[in-house]
Amino acid sequence: MTMGLVFLVSILLLCLAGVSVSAFLVRKLVTIMHGMLFAMSTAMGIGLFAGTLFGILFQGHLLQSTVIGICIGLVTGAIVGFYYSFLALLEGMLSGVMAGMMGAMLGEMIKPVDWDKAIMTMFTIALSICFFITYEVFTHLKKQPKWIHLFQNPFIIGLIFILLCLFLYSQTPFILKPFSFALHTLWTNYM
Numbered sequence: 001m002t003m004g005l006v007f008l009v010s011i012l013l014l015c016l017a018g019v020s021v022s023a024f025l026v027r028k029l030v031t032i033m034h035g036m037l038f039a040m041s042t043a044m045g046i047g048l049f050a051g052t053l054f055g056i057l058f059q060g061h062l063l064q065s066t067v068i069g070i071c072i073g074l075v076t077g078a079i080v081g082f083y084y085s086f087l088a089l090l091e092g093m094l095s096g097v098m099a100g101m102m103g104a105m106l107g108e109m110i111k112p113v114d115w116d117k118a119i120m121t122m123f124t125i126a127l128s129i130c131f132f133i134t135y136e137v138f139t140h141l142k143k144q145p146k147w148i149h150l151f152q153n154p155f156i157i158g159l160i161f162i163l164l165c166l167f168l169y170s171q172t173p174f175i176l177k178p179f180s181f182a183l184h185t186l187w188t189n190y191m
Contacts, residue, residue: 005174015130035084039092045126047073047099055107069100
């Protein structure tokens, strides 16, 4: 694991925290359908990224990567959907389960040459989902500080998104080699 991958995961966790807090702040101002959409799309993006990442990291161990991807997607959908209704919670959890499973299968099938491209593609999808949700949430706020008006401009959000993705893509390679679960490998590496 490299620093580029640590940057990707850190930024995605910050975006997830921002989406969760903003979904909590506007839970009374939006409909339950908005909550379902927020939960489903966030869980889908994060679950797909996590499943792909762990599918690549645990190459050859599909069960472990699938379970980890499913759990991350499930928890993400539950966190965001919890604020709205049981139906939103259920939709978010099921969407996260499906995305984590698909991501793990995708990560398992990708050749090592394409690992960085796949991780960056999934990161871009997850980050764009977080930006779109944040953009939608900002339109429902009654009192808006002046700095929020900057983030309601699609050109500024698009520029920030492109610059962030270009900066993070310059941090490649994200993964040098997959993890190994073999006991003899752990034994020979550390002894």
